[in-house]
Structure formats: structure tokens, C-alpha cells
Amino acid sequence: MADAGGILVVCATPIGNLGDVTLRVLDALRAADVIAAEDTRVTRKLLSRYEIHTPLEAYHEHNRAAKTPELVSRIERGERIALVSDAGTPGISDPGEHLVDACLDAGLRVDVLPGPSAIVTALVASGLPTGAFYFGGFLPRKTGERERAIALLSALDATLVFYESPGRTAATLTSLAGAFAGRRAAVARELTKLHEEVARGEIGQLADDFAARELKGEVVVLIGPPVASAQLTLDEDVVRERVRDAMTAGVSRRDAVRDVAAELGLPRNEVYRLALE
Ligand code: SAM
Numbered sequence: 001m002a003d004a005g006g007i008l009v010v011c012a013t014p015i016g017n018l019g020d021v022t023l024r025v026l027d028a029l030r031a032a033d034v035i036a037a038e039d040t041r042v043t044r045k046l047l048s049r050y051e052i053h054t055p056l057e058a059y060h061e062h063n064r065a066a067k068t069p070e071l072v073s074r075i076e077r078g079e080r081i082a083l084v085s086d087a088g089t090p091g092i093s094d095p096g097e098h099l100v101d102a103c104l105d106a107g108l109r110v111d112v113l114p115g116p117s118a119i120v121t122a123l124v125a126s127g128l129p130t131g132a133f134y135f136g137g138f139l140p141r142k143t144g145e146r147e148r149a150i151a152l153l154s155a156l157d158a159t160l161v162f163y164e165s166p167g168r169t170a171a172t173l174t175s176l177a178g179a180f181a182g183r184r185a186a187v188a189r190e191l192t193k194l195h196e197e198v199a200r201g202e203i204g205q206l207a208d209d210f211a212a213r214e215l216k217g218e219v220v221v222l223i224g225p226p227v228a229s230a231q232l233t234l235d236e237d238v239v240r241e242r243v244r245d246a247m248t249a250g251v252s253r254r255d256a257v258r259d260v261a262a263e264l265g266l267p268r269n270e271v272y273r274l275a276l277e
Helices: 021-032 040-049 064-076 096-105 118-126 143-151 166-179 201-212 229-234 234-248 254-262 266-277
Strands: 007-011 036-039 056-058 081-082 108-111 131-139 160-165 184-189 195-204 219-223
Touching: 007 021, 007 064, 007 096, 021 056, 021 081, 021 108, 036 040, 040 056, 064 096, 081 096, 081 254, 096 108, 118 160, 118 184, 118 195, 118 219, 131 254, 143 166, 160 166, 160 184, 166 184, 166 201, 184 201, 195 201, 195 254, 234 254, 254 266
Parallel strands: 007 081, 007 108, 036 056, 036 081, 131 160
Antiparallel strands: 160 219, 184 195, 184 219
16 A cells, blocks of 8 residues: 655756746755656756755656656655656656656656646747647658658648757758648747747748758747638739739749748748739
């Protein structure tokens, strides 16, 4: 039978700025018998900033199979274990979800202390619609698998949010531009840190911009919902006029279509169709 004092306390920690931690989380980290941390070096910086001396143990993707049952039985015996990830809320795209699931299955008490997560920070910082959003975690690395995963999302009437590594951001933007031409998009990078950047624009334009960049830091990629077809009908005359003006000024049809699609937030293939009429 579980000792009534045992508990797993899931603690959200900063996604960059060490000031973004709640008072409850600091109290929980101090009161814990041990802190299970995804990366003990990262967590040590937070603990030293707030003068917390609780012992740390690693809990990550590579040791979770063995470590999960061990932590569960220690909580059953009455230990108070705080769980933190590298950044943000444990359980969101990191191994925390397995420990929470195992503790709940064992009938143990789990408290979740809310705080930062890159999903919500990026969503709000992007300025894209927040009424409905879909979080897709990390897209597959292989191009074919990634494009199949993206194609399944094309009809969703929601802002799409993906985590990404800096090295794969350009390839992911290219795949997204292929499926979602004309949609508004954003790349939110290094949120809450010194080099924070939120780049916004039509997805094809953003893919072109980021193709030439060597990115560093942490990245969230966001795509706005599909453009309403009613809006397309309303803007048809404007679209034709803008393309005609650009071509009269010497811009090629291809570039005129790309620029007008980006400016009006419309799919390139729709603008192209109108340009041909
Ligand atoms: N548990 C974390 C959370 O709640 O946000 C996410 C962990 S996941 C392994 C790490 C990913 O989160 C990064 O690859 C990046 O996509 C995103 N991320 C974390 N911190 C970020 C930041 N400061 N700016 C932008 N993206 C960030």
C-alpha cells in the first residue's frame, strides 16, 4: 500500500529567461526529496539562481524504461519527487508523460504546477488566430513521411504549431509551403531569450527567407488556418489588378503571383489562376 506522503510534483520551468518560474514551483523544488531532471546541467543553473540545494537525478529518454518503475516505487514508499524537463512543461514533447501515466496507473498522487511552455508562448507571439490550434509536436525527419503527415492536416480549420530543430527548419518550411501555399505563417525563435525573433509572412515567402539562413537556437513553426473561400471571391478583382500592375511595371508573372499572394495572404495557385484569366 502506498505511503500517503508520496507524490509526483510536475514543475514547469523557464523556456529561456530564468525569471519565468512560479513561486509554487520554487517551493516545490525546495520541498522535494529529489528532483528528476531531463538534463541535470540545465536544471542546476535554475537551482543555483534560486539557491535550491535539492539533489538531482537524471530522468530522460534513454533511461526512462528502467527509471520509471524505480521512481514509481519510491513514491509508493513515501518520497516526494519533483519532475522537471529541459525547458517548459514536463510531458510536452519530452519523457515526462510516461512518468505521469505510470504514477496515475499506480494510484499515486500527481500535482501539476503550471507555467511556461513554448507552444502557448509561440502561438500568442505569432499573432495568428488562437481560437483553435493543433499542436503537432516534431514532424517526421524524412521528407516523404513529413509530407504525408502534413497532408493529413490540410483540412484542419486551426492554427498549426510544430516544434523544430534549427537545422531542420528550412526543410520543414519548404514541405509546409508545398501543402499550404498562401497561408500566413510564423517562425518563433529563441523565445524569452536575448535573440528572440518572431518572423511572420506568407509560408512560401518565409520558406524562401529561411532557406538562405543558418539558424541557431530553438524554433517553433506555425501556420495559420486555411484562407476562407469567401474572402477569395471578394478579392478577385483586386488580385487581377495587383498582378496586372506588377507585370506592367516589368515584374515577371511568376514573381508577381508570388508577391501578390504574400501581400494578400492568398494561396499562390489561386492567384496564378486569376493571373491567367
Ligand atoms: N516541454 C517543453 C515545452 O513545454 O515547451 C518542450 C520540450 S521539446 C523537447 C523542445 C522544443 O521546444 C524545442 O525544439 C523548440 O521547438 C521548443 N522550444 C523550447 N524552448 C523554446 C524557446 N525558448 N523558443 C522557441 N522554441 C522553444
